[in-house]
Amino acid sequence: MKSMAGRGALAGQRSTSTGDDTTVDLGDLNADAGITLSGQIARRR
């Protein structure tokens, strides 16, 4: 995501809401160093 560029990465958080008009507080989500994928796209000869 662009808004996290250069600031690390957030791990996905899985939560379940319990009903209408309720709130789930995830607390603090820590941005950690992410991983970088790199490669090269080439046409098959």
Added chain:
Amino acid sequence: MPPERRLLARKIEVCHTAMHLADLWWRSTGDRAADVYERQGDFHADRPRRGARFKLAGTRAGTQAPTMFSHVLEGQTRSIMLAVGSTVTGRVVKDGQPLSGVKMLLIQVDHLSETWLGRRLRSRTIKAHSRFTTSRRHSV
């Protein structure tokens, strides 16, 4: 039960069934059934596919969660009841310091046909104190 209040909404999407692995779920066709909306919140859907479902999202009031509805019969008028949905909150930090300007996405994991609302429910940019809030509909 609160009193019924008519709302002005922004769009209704037409959805159709799709098989995804073992689950039956609904996929938006990308078509708008109606750009509502008249002063009283009325809308009209012209010739929807038989058995079509509809997703109603983006109410101008901004406090209602999106919802799905079906069983629309020709010539019949029905009221769609919206709920306030639930809220997810949290705070994004790095090295103990809050981050601002981060966009959060809420993605629905449950793809069952009765509860699927779409891939991306809502995102909101965190502007201050890195606190975020987002809402979704709990059930259909």
